[in-house]
Amino acid sequence: MENLIDIKSLFPEEIKEILVREGIEGYRAGQIFSWLYKGADSFEEMTNLSKELRARLGALFYIEKMRGAERLSSRLDETKKYLFTLSDGEYVESVLLSYKHGYSVCLSTQVGCKMGCAFCASTKAGFSRHLKPSEILNQMDWITRDRKKEDPDFRISHVVLMGIGEPLDNYENVIRFLRLVNRKEGFGIGFRNVSLSTCGLVDRIYDLAKEDMPITLSISLHASNDATRSALMPVNRKYPLPQLMQAAKDYTKITGRRISFEYTLIAGVNDSAQNAKELAMLMKGWLNHVNLIPVNPTRETDFRPGSKKNLQEWIRILEKEGVRATLRRTLGADISAACGQLRREKLAE
Ligand code: SF4
Incomplete structure (x- = not known):
């Protein structure tokens, strides 16, 4: 296997180039590519x-393959969570979410994460390795095949890179995945239906701005001041924040795309009225949107969400300053929906 090429991580033109070099008719590349996206495992x-x-x-x-998957279905809504076993026995997670506009998948880009965010289960079990483009695609592939058993017309319409891992820390593979998933012969997901979430790798935000890819960039902010x-x-x-905010503003100038900021509200940590005012100052007067998310309590931390009244006060302060903010619905709350929780539970077994 060591000398073999991971065909599912290649574009049809690259497959064609190899075939032609080997004296095989180039047009076969298109047939092979479409088989791969019809779920051929061999x-x-x-x-x-x-x-x-x-x-x-x-x-x-x-052909890169998963070893298997476990699926958890929420009893509260249509959310489904998948824990995949990769070909080398590592675990990653994906979530399928159902919205009015269609089905959205939240995918992992790394096995674990190096970034160490205090509220995140994905980083607690450590970082093992980056995912290959084929392994990110396989998460979509498996979910599509699984759902098609019940609904032959099932189709994923939106992709969110917000599962386990920091996507911009696995830059080349993630960009290749995004270009592959966009191909009409493949999943055909429009760039405008893709969101990529980063904790704020400033250099990579500038690289992404140059990719000419009209995806939505989402920045996990979670605090209103540097301390x-x-x-x-x-x-x-x-x-630090001044650098990150400058990169975000430059990104919108270069791409013309609005940035989405995620702010997880944690009672007593980052949810005071002063925090709301500081956040309003950071966001005021340029192209952005704030998603407020009450923290998802996990076993690993003592973080708890604040009161409804406090949330309303936050929205009032932001709106008063003309900042657009929405409250994100929590889906699949009964199935360890915070990313990394299932992997961590599995490793602990
Ligand atoms: S929030 Fe994202 S970047 Fe931070 S540790 Fe978790 S997976 Fe990594």
């Missing part, structure tokens, strides 16, 4: 290719 399944060609493909490439943010998110010590 070259043997590609029945419109000759037996001889299938054997040659098997000597050049491998609180550095305590909650170690990344802030490298890229």
Whole structure:
């Protein structure tokens, strides 16, 4: 396997180039690519290719596969959470969410995370490795096949990179995944239906701005001043708020896209009226949107959400300053929906 090429991480043009180099008709690349997106797990399944060609493909490439998956279904809503076992036995999680506008999947981009955010279960079990583009695609593939058993018309319409891992820390593989998932011959997900969430890797935000990819960039902010943010998110010590806010403003100038800021409200930590005023000052007067999220209590931390009254007060303060803010609904609250919780539970078993 070591010398074989991961075919599911390739664009059809790249497959074609290899085929032609090997003396195989280039047009076969399109057929192979479409088989991969129809869920073929082996070259043997590609029945419109000759037996001889299938054997040659098997000597050049491998098809990345999951070992298996466990699925949890919420009893409160249509949310489904998947814990996947990768080919090397590592675990990652994905979530399928149902909205009025269609089905959205929240995918993992790394096995674990190095970023160390205090409120996050994904980082507590440590970082193992980056995911390959094929392994990010396989999460969508598995969910699609699973749901099609009940609904043959099932289709994922939106992709969110907000599962386990910091997507911009696995930059090349994530960009390749996004271009693959956008291909019409593949899943055909429009860039405008993709959101990527980062904890604030400033250099990579500038790189992303140059990719000419009209996705939605979402920044996990979670604090209104440097002291609180550095305590909650170690990344802030490298890229403090003034740098991050400048990068965010530059990103909107370069791409014309509005940035979405995630702010998890944690009682007594970052949810005072003073915090709301500080946040309003950071957001005032430029193209952005704030999503307020009451913290999802996990076993790993003592963090708890604040009162409803406090939330209303927050929205009032932000609105008064002309900042657009919405309260994010918590879906799948009964199935360990905070990312990384299932992996952590599995590793503890
Ligand atoms: S919140 Fe995101 S960046 Fe922070 S530790 Fe969790 S997965 Fe990593």
